[in-house]
Amino acid sequence: MKTPVLRCTLLLGIGVLFSPVHAATCTLSATSINFGSYDPTSSAAVTANGSISFTCTNTGKGDTVSVTLSTGSSGTYSNRTLVRAGQSLGYNVYADSGYTAILGNGTGGSYYLYACYGRGSGSPCGNSGGYPSGTTFTGTMYGQLPGGQDVGAGTYTDTLTVTLTF
Numbered sequence: 001m002k003t004p005v006l007r008c009t010l011l012l013g014i015g016v017l018f019s020p021v022h023a024a025t026c027t028l029s030a031t032s033i034n035f036g037s038y039d040p041t042s043s044a045a046v047t048a049n050g051s052i053s054f055t056c057t058n059t060g061k062g063d064t065v066s067v068t069l070s071t072g073s074s075g076t077y078s079n080r081t082l083v084r085a086g087q088s089l090g091y092n093v094y095a096d097s098g099y100t101a102i103l104g105n106g107t108g109g110s111y112y113l114y115a116c117y118g119r120g121s122g123s124p125c126g127n128s129g130g131y132p133s134g135t136t137f138t139g140t141m142y143g144q145l146p147g148g149q150d151v152g153a154g155t156y157t158d159t160l161t162v163t164l165t166f
Helices: none
Strands: 006-017 025-031 033-038 046-057 063-069 080-084 087-094 113-117 136-145 154-165
Touching: 025 154, 033 087, 033 136, 046 063, 046 113, 087 154, 113 136
Parallel strands: 006 154
Antiparallel strands: 006 033, 025 046, 033 046, 046 136, 063 113, 063 154, 080 087, 080 154, 087 136
Protein backbone atom coordinates (compact mmCIF):
# COMPACT_ATOMS: atom_id res chain seq x y z
CA MET A 1 0.00 0.00 0.00
CA LYS A 2 1.36 3.40 -0.96
CA THR A 3 1.46 6.12 1.68
CA PRO A 4 -0.07 9.43 0.51
CA VAL A 5 2.42 12.28 0.21
CA LEU A 6 1.54 15.70 1.52
CA ARG A 7 3.40 18.80 0.37
CA CYS A 8 3.46 21.47 3.04
CA THR A 9 4.68 24.98 2.42
CA LEU A 10 4.70 27.99 4.70
CA LEU A 11 4.55 31.18 2.65
CA LEU A 12 5.81 34.36 4.26
CA GLY A 13 4.43 37.71 3.22
CA ILE A 14 6.73 40.60 3.96
CA GLY A 15 5.32 43.80 5.42
CA VAL A 16 7.36 46.79 6.49
CA LEU A 17 6.07 49.54 8.74
CA PHE A 18 8.08 52.73 8.35
CA SER A 19 8.15 55.24 11.15
CA PRO A 20 9.28 58.66 9.85
CA VAL A 21 10.64 59.84 13.24
CA HIS A 22 14.25 59.22 12.06
CA ALA A 23 15.89 59.20 8.67
CA ALA A 24 16.69 55.53 9.23
CA THR A 25 15.97 53.10 6.43
CA CYS A 26 15.57 49.36 6.82
CA THR A 27 15.44 46.37 4.51
CA LEU A 28 13.80 43.06 5.34
CA SER A 29 13.92 39.66 3.68
CA ALA A 30 12.60 36.24 4.60
CA THR A 31 12.97 32.72 3.25
CA SER A 32 9.95 30.43 3.45
CA ILE A 33 9.70 27.26 5.47
CA ASN A 34 8.89 24.28 3.25
CA PHE A 35 8.13 21.11 5.19
CA GLY A 36 8.26 18.94 2.06
CA SER A 37 6.58 15.53 2.29
CA TYR A 38 4.49 14.50 5.29
CA ASP A 39 3.44 10.95 6.13
CA PRO A 40 0.22 10.99 8.20
CA THR A 41 0.89 7.43 9.38
CA SER A 42 4.19 8.42 11.01
CA SER A 43 4.39 9.70 14.57
CA ALA A 44 7.65 11.54 13.78
CA ALA A 45 7.57 15.32 13.51
CA VAL A 46 8.71 16.98 10.30
CA THR A 47 11.00 19.99 10.71
CA ALA A 48 12.29 22.65 8.32
CA ASN A 49 14.00 26.00 8.67
CA GLY A 50 13.62 29.45 7.16
CA SER A 51 15.19 32.78 8.01
CA ILE A 52 14.47 36.46 8.50
CA SER A 53 17.15 39.09 7.82
CA PHE A 54 17.06 42.84 8.32
CA THR A 55 19.46 45.75 8.06
CA CYS A 56 18.89 49.33 9.15
CA THR A 57 21.08 52.26 8.12
CA ASN A 58 21.22 55.93 9.11
CA THR A 59 20.19 54.89 12.58
CA GLY A 60 20.39 57.29 15.46
CA LYS A 61 21.56 56.70 18.97
CA GLY A 62 19.23 54.08 20.39
CA ASP A 63 17.02 53.22 17.43
CA THR A 64 15.25 49.97 18.23
CA VAL A 65 13.94 47.51 15.66
CA SER A 66 11.49 44.66 16.16
CA VAL A 67 10.45 41.95 13.72
CA THR A 68 7.20 40.11 14.39
CA LEU A 69 5.22 37.32 12.73
CA SER A 70 1.46 37.17 12.36
CA THR A 71 -0.67 34.25 13.54
CA GLY A 72 -1.51 33.09 10.01
CA SER A 73 -4.85 31.54 9.12
CA SER A 74 -5.45 30.06 12.59
CA GLY A 75 -5.63 33.42 14.36
CA THR A 76 -3.52 32.14 17.26
CA TYR A 77 0.21 31.78 17.90
CA SER A 78 -0.08 28.56 19.88
CA ASN A 79 -2.06 26.63 17.23
CA ARG A 80 -1.00 27.71 13.73
CA THR A 81 -2.45 25.64 10.90
CA LEU A 82 -1.67 24.82 7.30
CA VAL A 83 -4.91 24.48 5.35
CA ARG A 84 -6.22 22.77 2.20
CA ALA A 85 -9.86 22.46 1.13
CA GLY A 86 -11.34 22.57 4.62
CA GLN A 87 -8.69 20.35 6.22
CA SER A 88 -6.00 21.66 8.54
CA LEU A 89 -2.60 20.47 9.63
CA GLY A 90 -1.13 21.88 12.87
CA TYR A 91 2.37 23.36 12.86
CA ASN A 92 4.34 26.16 14.43
CA VAL A 93 7.37 28.40 13.97
CA TYR A 94 9.94 28.80 16.72
CA ALA A 95 12.90 31.03 17.56
CA ASP A 96 14.91 28.10 18.91
CA SER A 97 15.96 24.64 17.72
CA GLY A 98 14.40 23.11 20.85
CA TYR A 99 10.95 24.22 19.60
CA THR A 100 9.97 26.00 22.81
CA ALA A 101 9.94 29.74 21.91
CA ILE A 102 7.08 30.42 19.45
CA LEU A 103 7.78 33.30 17.06
CA GLY A 104 5.03 35.90 17.14
CA ASN A 105 4.65 39.47 18.38
CA GLY A 106 5.38 39.09 22.10
CA THR A 107 1.78 38.38 23.12
CA GLY A 108 0.31 35.08 24.23
CA GLY A 109 3.74 33.82 25.33
CA SER A 110 5.27 34.37 21.88
CA TYR A 111 8.67 35.88 21.12
CA TYR A 112 9.92 38.30 18.46
CA LEU A 113 13.26 39.46 17.03
CA TYR A 114 14.70 42.68 18.44
CA ALA A 115 17.82 44.79 17.88
CA CYS A 116 19.07 48.11 19.19
CA TYR A 117 21.24 50.32 16.98
CA GLY A 118 23.62 52.94 18.37
CA ARG A 119 25.54 53.16 21.59
CA GLY A 120 26.89 55.76 23.90
CA SER A 121 25.72 58.11 26.60
CA GLY A 122 21.96 58.51 26.63
CA SER A 123 21.31 55.51 24.40
CA PRO A 124 18.77 52.94 25.64
CA CYS A 125 21.20 50.38 24.17
CA GLY A 126 23.83 51.38 26.73
CA ASN A 127 27.49 52.17 26.09
CA SER A 128 28.33 48.74 24.70
CA GLY A 129 24.96 47.14 23.97
CA GLY A 130 24.01 48.68 20.63
CA TYR A 131 25.07 47.78 17.12
CA PRO A 132 26.44 50.13 14.47
CA SER A 133 24.25 51.37 11.63
CA GLY A 134 24.25 48.94 8.71
CA THR A 135 24.59 45.80 10.83
CA THR A 136 22.63 42.90 9.33
CA PHE A 137 20.75 40.59 11.65
CA THR A 138 19.63 37.13 10.55
CA GLY A 139 17.35 34.96 12.65
CA THR A 140 16.54 31.34 11.92
CA MET A 141 12.90 30.27 12.00
CA TYR A 142 12.50 26.66 13.12
CA GLY A 143 9.34 25.08 11.75
CA GLN A 144 7.83 21.95 13.26
CA LEU A 145 4.93 19.88 11.94
CA PRO A 146 3.94 17.26 14.57
CA GLY A 147 3.48 13.70 13.37
CA GLY A 148 0.35 11.58 13.57
CA GLN A 149 -2.09 14.07 12.03
CA ASP A 150 -4.63 12.23 9.89
CA VAL A 151 -5.28 14.39 6.82
CA GLY A 152 -5.77 13.81 3.11
CA ALA A 153 -3.07 14.17 0.47
CA GLY A 154 -2.52 17.56 -1.13
CA THR A 155 -0.70 20.84 -0.71
CA TYR A 156 -1.29 22.59 2.61
CA THR A 157 -0.28 26.25 3.02
CA ASP A 158 -0.40 29.16 5.41
CA THR A 159 0.76 32.75 5.00
CA LEU A 160 2.45 34.62 7.81
CA THR A 161 3.10 38.34 7.57
CA VAL A 162 6.54 39.50 8.72
CA THR A 163 6.46 43.07 10.10
CA LEU A 164 9.52 45.25 10.76
CA THR A 165 8.90 48.18 13.10
CA PHE A 166 11.47 50.88 13.87
